[in-house]
Amino acid sequence: MNISYKVDAEKVLEGFRRAPRVMSRNLDKGLDRAALKMVRTAQDKVRDNDSIAFSLLVQSIRYQRTGPLERTVWPAANYARYLEDGTKPGYMPNGYALAAWLKARGAANPKRRSFALAKHIFKHGTKPHPFWQPSFETAEPEMRRIIAQAVERGVSEVFGT
Incomplete structure (x- = not known):
């Protein structure tokens, strides 16, 4: 599952034209925080699921910068799919x-x-013990809020508002 956050606001685009490093720095921080929110939510959901005996799956959930202004969050444990789908x-x-x-x-x-x-x-x-989809549904509104705040901080820094 993917979450995309597209910003078309003219002020944001102008901010990227005027000061791309400032905007990217603010957005990178926000994206890192949003990805970490997904990681922690998924870890909590696995713990609440009562389907783990060891912490391997919990510890394997991580995020990575996979491109400019892009983050990927995933469980690296090879059995995560079996837990999610049965x-x-x-x-x-x-x-x-x-x-x-x-x-x-x-x-x-x-x-x-x-x-x-x-x-x-x-x-x-x-039987399936879903944790990924419920985690995503729980974390998505907060992730969007974090990203929106990062955009606002970038615009404020560029335009001094």
Whole structure:
């Protein structure tokens, strides 16, 4: 999912013509803050989801500057998609990862139970535990506000208003 924020206001465009570095600096700060808002919201949603045993997924959510005035936020953990969308039957999960997950949740004899759980997942799949889309829906209004404030700061700095 993408969020785009397009500004057509003549004053903003004039600000970029007069002082592109000033406008870019202000917008870069705002975009970094907006991206960080998405990161923190997603991390909180994963914690609230009660579907993690370790903090690997939480720690893997990050953002990067991917272009001029562009940020990308993503979870780097390879299993994030399985948590978000669930899995269909026929997927055999890693038994060691399941054993560690069961152990962290306090299950008795996690090694033996991990095989039974893997067979159950293979036969039935897993339910989705969405965190990304709900995080985006929660964070989007605040991200837009942060970006709008950054635009206003840039315009104020350029025009002295």
